[in-house]
Amino acid sequence: MTQPDSPPTPLETEIRELLTAAFAPARLEVNNDSASHRGHAGDDGSGESHFSVYIEADAFKDRSRLERQRMVNRALGDIPGERVHALAIKAEAPGIVP
Template sequence: MGRMSGPVAQEIETLLRGALAPTRLEVINDSARHHGHAGDDGSGESHFTVIVESPHFEGKNRLARQRMVLGALGDIPGERVHAFAMKCIAPGEAS
């Protein structure tokens, strides 16, 4: 549940792989849990969580890591997707 992959999920995955060369990447669609709530646009792709493990995060703080993810995704978070949560870790860090 939550692993279905629509066009937005695939675009998120492609953009993050291209920008951050992650050693682990999970794009989790949380939209079904929010069906009928604020921000549910009926697309089935309104709420996402990503877990990104990337060597690019080494030595960077949480805010810098989040900015890297948001920078890679352009207008998806906040514009095309209502809710976007992320967990950013460097290889070897506890997840």
């Protein structure tokens, strides 16, 4: 996980910018979890192989969990599965209690 005082990595910044442009989220958290996966499968040594995203946006209202995740994956283009080994997504509509 990126340390709170560490600057965001380039890919972390790109993920944040793409999701902000696509959804204008009420809340967005992008965490680089790569350090905790160092030496595991999918760790390419870049420090940008594993991320988690929490996003709240009106666009997710009345959408199933699967639809919300697909929307996020589409907004991120080639990042999931090509440029990032693992991406955990939690996407909610504002006001929904998980």
